[in-house]
Amino acid sequence: MNNSRLRQPITFSVVGYFLATIAVFILACGFIGYLWISNQYQYLERDGEHFAQEYLALQKQEIEARVHSIKHYLQSENKLANNKLKTELQQRVDQAYQIAESIYLSQQGKNSDADIKNMIYAALRDLRFNQDRGYYFIYTLDGVVNLYPPDPSLETKHYTDAFPQEGQDSIRQIITLLHNQQEGFVSYQWLLPDGKKSLNKYSYLRLFKPYNLVIGTGDYLELYEKQLKDEVYQRIANISFGPDKEGYYFINSYDGDLYVTNGEYHAGQKNIWDTVDARGTKVVQENSRLAQQHPEGTFSTYVWEKNSGEESEKVSFILGVDEWKIFIGTGFYTDTVKNKIALHVDARKKEFEQGVFDTLKIILVTMAIIGFLLYFMMRKLSQNLKVFRSNLERSVDTLTHLNPEEIHFNEFRLVSDSVNKMISGLNQRSAELRHSTLHDHLTALPNRRYVWQQLKEMLDRSQGQPLNAALMFIDLDHFKEINDTLGHSAGDELLRQVSERFTQVLRSDDLVARLGGDEFTVITGLLRDDEAETIARKLLGELQRPFEIQTHAFRITASIGICLFPKDASTPDMILRNGDSAMYQAKRNGRNGFCFYDSSMTEAASKRFNLLEQLNQALKNDQFELYYQPQVNTETGRIVAAEALIRWNHPERGLLAPDQFIPYAEESGLIAPIGRWVIEQALRDISRWHAMGYTLPKVAVNFSTQQISDLIVAEVAEILQCSDADASSIEFEITESALMENPELSRKVLQALHQMGISLSIDDFGQGYSSLSYLKQFPISKLKIDRAFIRDLEVDENDRAITRAIIALGKSLKMTVIAEGVETENQLQFLKEEQCEELQGYLFSRPVPEEEFRRLMEKSSG
Numbered sequence: 001m002n003n004s005r006l007r008q009p010i011t012f013s014v015v016g017y018f019l020a021t022i023a024v025f026i027l028a029c030g031f032i033g034y035l036w037i038s039n040q041y042q043y044l045e046r047d048g049e050h051f052a053q054e055y056l057a058l059q060k061q062e063i064e065a066r067v068h069s070i071k072h073y074l075q076s077e078n079k080l081a082n083n084k085l086k087t088e089l090q091q092r093v094d095q096a097y098q099i100a101e102s103i104y105l106s107q108q109g110k111n112s113d114a115d116i117k118n119m120i121y122a123a124l125r126d127l128r129f130n131q132d133r134g135y136y137f138i139y140t141l142d143g144v145v146n147l148y149p150p151d152p153s154l155e156t157k158h159y160t161d162a163f164p165q166e167g168q169d170s171i172r173q174i175i176t177l178l179h180n181q182q183e184g185f186v187s188y189q190w191l192l193p194d195g196k197k198s199l200n201k202y203s204y205l206r207l208f209k210p211y212n213l214v215i216g217t218g219d220y221l222e223l224y225e226k227q228l229k230d231e232v233y234q235r236i237a238n239i240s241f242g243p244d245k246e247g248y249y250f251i252n253s254y255d256g257d258l259y260v261t262n263g264e265y266h267a268g269q270k271n272i273w274d275t276v277d278a279r280g281t282k283v284v285q286e287n288s289r290l291a292q293q294h295p296e297g298t299f300s301t302y303v304w305e306k307n308s309g310e311e312s313e314k315v316s317f318i319l320g321v322d323e324w325k326i327f328i329g330t331g332f333y334t335d336t337v338k339n340k341i342a343l344h345v346d347a348r349k350k351e352f353e354q355g356v357f358d359t360l361k362i363i364l365v366t367m368a369i370i371g372f373l374l375y376f377m378m379r380k381l382s383q384n385l386k387v388f389r390s391n392l393e394r395s396v397d398t399l400t401h402l403n404p405e406e407i408h409f410n411e412f413r414l415v416s417d418s419v420n421k422m423i424s425g426l427n428q429r430s431a432e433l434r435h436s437t438l439h440d441h442l443t444a445l446p447n448r449r450y451v452w453q454q455l456k457e458m459l460d461r462s463q464g465q466p467l468n469a470a471l472m473f474i475d476l477d478h479f480k481e482i483n484d485t486l487g488h489s490a491g492d493e494l495l496r497q498v499s500e501r502f503t504q505v506l507r508s509d510d511l512v513a514r515l516g517g518d519e520f521t522v523i524t525g526l527l528r529d530d531e532a533e534t535i536a537r538k539l540l541g542e543l544q545r546p547f548e549i550q551t552h553a554f555r556i557t558a559s560i561g562i563c564l565f566p567k568d569a570s571t572p573d574m575i576l577r578n579g580d581s582a583m584y585q586a587k588r589n590g591r592n593g594f595c596f597y598d599s600s601m602t603e604a605a606s607k608r609f610n611l612l613e614q615l616n617q618a619l620k621n622d623q624f625e626l627y628y629q630p631q632v633n634t635e636t637g638r639i640v641a642a643e644a645l646i647r648w649n650h651p652e653r654g655l656l657a658p659d660q661f662i663p664y665a666e667e668s669g670l671i672a673p674i675g676r677w678v679i680e681q682a683l684r685d686i687s688r689w690h691a692m693g694y695t696l697p698k699v700a701v702n703f704s705t706q707q708i709s710d711l712i713v714a715e716v717a718e719i720l721q722c723s724d725a726d727a728s729s730i731e732f733e734i735t736e737s738a739l740m741e742n743p744e745l746s747r748k749v750l751q752a753l754h755q756m757g758i759s760l761s762i763d764d765f766g767q768g769y770s771s772l773s774y775l776k777q778f779p780i781s782k783l784k785i786d787r788a789f790i791r792d793l794e795v796d797e798n799d800r801a802i803t804r805a806i807i808a809l810g811k812s813l814k815m816t817v818i819a820e821g822v823e824t825e826n827q828l829q830f831l832k833e834e835q836c837e838e839l840q841g842y843l844f845s846r847p848v849p850e851e852e853f854r855r856l857m858e859k860s861s862g
């Protein structure tokens with residue numbers, strides 16, 4: 001299973017993400033809407049219940065208030081009866097008075113007073129009121145009855161003759177009053193018309209001045225009150241209220257006499273005491289009981305017939321009026337109330353649903369508008385995205401900038417700004433990369449790749465040209481030593497300065513490049529051969545001025561190989577190879593010069609190639625041999641050691657000295673297996689010599705730069721393990737320059753070898769620039785003075801001084817000093833005088849085959 005696949009993040013398109021967000025938003029709104037609506041429904045339910053309770057309570061309050069107000073009305077009407085009666089009596093008498101007065105005024109002078117009086121009596125005689133109980137009576141001030149409609153036979157009689165005693169008292173009371181004042185009320189007992197019973201009667205009286213007549217009328221208070229009550233009951237019976245005018249008052253006596261019910265006035269002539277409802281309740285009896293038990297009134301529930309004829313539960317408020325022994329009530333039907341409540345809840349629900357519906361309509365219309373707009377927006381966005389994408393792809397493909405004119409959305413513009421920045425960055429990076437892949441970091445000069453491309457282009461252009469261009473392959477002489485002794489930074493600085501000098505001295509259309517290490521090239525345009533020579537000389541001349549690096553001032557030379565092309569080479573590789581070969585030849589010619597390529601150099605190069613091939617074969621076919629050159633003690637002249645020097649028994653060319661193949665072996669890396677063979681062979685020889693009884697303490701083996709590696713330590717240990725010889729019987733000779741090439745590694749490797757018991761000596765000492773402190777870091781036991789100093793000892797004072805200094809240095813460092821290349825007695829003499837401990841040279845013996853060396857050892861010990 002591919003893990004990276006699993007870890008890939010999920011991606012969304014912007015449009016998809018947007019639509020998904022809207023869908024989620026709509027779903028969320030729908031869900032919230034659903035919650036809100038169901039919540040509202042619950043609220044409406046609760047509100048309905050609440051309303052029902054409140055409405056019921058209100059209904060109850062209403063009927064209670066109504067009944068109380070009716071009772072209050074009844075009572076107040078009753079209380080007012082006295083006054084009302086008085087007012088009415090006064091009004092009636094005033095009317096009679098006006099009638100009498102108008103008759104009098106109209107008849108005065110026309111008729112006699114007696115006639116006028118009769119006319120007045122006649123006018124008033126038949127007038128009746130208050131259910132015919134009321135009539136007018138007239139007396140004279142001396143008590144003669146002039147008008148008495150209930151019994152006209154009493155007219156013209158004196159009251160004392162007309163009425164019994166009780167009546168007489170009353171009339172006297174009247175006449176007395178009017179003797180004193182013009183008008184007024186009197187209250188007295190008067191027989192009822194049936195003459196059986198007398199009741200309290202109120203009368204109003206007024207004196208008709210023209211004839212001093214007392215005009216009056218009166219009524220029994222009790223009867224008047226009853227009349228008023230009847231009227232009030234009548235009015236109450238007419239009252240209806242509530243839905244469908246279902247509400248009405250009922251009034252019953254405590255004994256069940258019915259006065260008022262449902263719009264009808266029964267005047268107590270019907271008794272409904274035993275009325276029973278559908279539940280078996282004796283409704284009237286129950287209500288009568290409740291009214292009497294609860295003076296403040298109470299509610300009663302029973303079943304009663306509605307106007308429509310159907311029976312329904314009814315809630316009534318019952319209130320007693322004890323003074324009249326009646327109870328008043330009114331009520332409502334619960335199903336009517338329930339209907340009302342249901343209607344209310346229904347109306348609320350409909351109202352709410354209408355609200356929701358209206359809101360939904362608004363939302364839908366809004367969403368449709370938004371959707372419409374979004375659709376256009378998305379379309380526009382999608383189109384822009386497509387254009388943006390294709391522009392983006394084109395820009396990325398061609399690494400050109402996006403055109404902001406073609407981008408309409410700010411966000412895309414921001415992205416395009418970033419993309420443009422990125423493309424600028426990429427262009428810059430790629431230019432830098434191109435520059436860095438085609439240029440050398442140290443000197444900023446074009447590198448080998450650049451040179452190759454340049455050569456290719458020049459070759460392409462040079463077709464059919466009569467002139468040639470030139471490639472100069474420049475290698476600094478002995479640069480490695482400078483690098484090793486002064487350090488890499490100094491070496492780098494030198495390379496920089498050389499590159500500057502070359503660049504300054506050449507024309508701008510010439511190309512100076514660094515191939516790597518201390519190798520430079522100069523490529524010129526088309527020129528004549530002699531011009532190439534001039535340029536080469538110019539370049540060499542530039543190096544003659546000393547370089548100042550750190551605190552050192554020194555000169556350096558170079559070897560230049562010139563390859564003219566297309567004359568000498570037809571491909572870039574060939575040009576470079578030929579330039580290299582020519583440079584190689586310039587080096588062989590003694591350095592600090594130039595050399596034009598010719599075809600023989602290619603032959604030499606191919607020879608080198610063949611040689612390497614043959615070296616490989618030599619290893620396999622055991623064609624190497626070790627020669628030994630003795631090293632003698634200066635004092636005793638005895639052989640104390642030997643240097644193992646390799647020879648190659650070439651099958652065609654005969655015995656070859658190391659100079660003829662070791663450099664190639666080092667170049668090609670073959671030195672490692674060859675070096676291993678040398679150590680193994682030397683140890684084999686030592687073992688054999690020891691076995692044969694020779695007591696040679698040490699054999700020195702040459703150790704080249706390439707052999708200094710971490711691997712050699714393990715390899716030597718392994719070789720020693722396989723050998724009978726002791727590690728102390730072998731010594732590695734390392735040149736000073738090899739040591740300095742990588743001092744850190746050298747120290748590590750040499751330390752490890754030293755710990756194995758192998759001694760180390762520095763070969764060709766004196767050529768380098770090793771300081772004392774530097775040398776002390778290595779476990780070296782021997783210094784070998786370079787042959788070059790020994791050679792000219794007799795003629796060169798400097799060489800003598802150096803040799804002396806090296807011997808002194810060796811002594812101070814407690815190292816053995818050996819001089820090599822000792823050929824003459826004078827040299828021997830000098831070295832003896834200077835107490836050089838050991839000597840090596842043709843004066844004692846040339847390097848000889850092993851067998852011969854054994855003889856030398858025999859001779860030496862003998």
Ligand SMILES: Nc1nc2c(ncn2[C@@H]2O[C@@H]3COP(=O)(O)O[C@H]4[C@@H](O)[C@H](n5cnc6c(=O)[nH]c(N)nc65)O[C@@H]4COP(=O)(O)O[C@H]3[C@H]2O)c(=O)[nH]1
Pocket residue numbers: 629644645646657658659662675678702703704733763764787820821822823840841842843846847
């Ligand atoms: N003119 C003159 N020359 C003298 C005199 N005494 C000794 N020589 C020569 O000086 C060279 C000494 O060896 P080297 O300096 O280590 O220089 C050696 C050493 O650097 C290298 N070489 C030889 N054998 C080996 C080897 O086994 N491995 C490696 N890496 N290098 C080797 O080849 C170089 C040359 O070796 P050879 O041709 O054998 O040359 C030898 C020797 O024949 C003298 O009095 N006058």
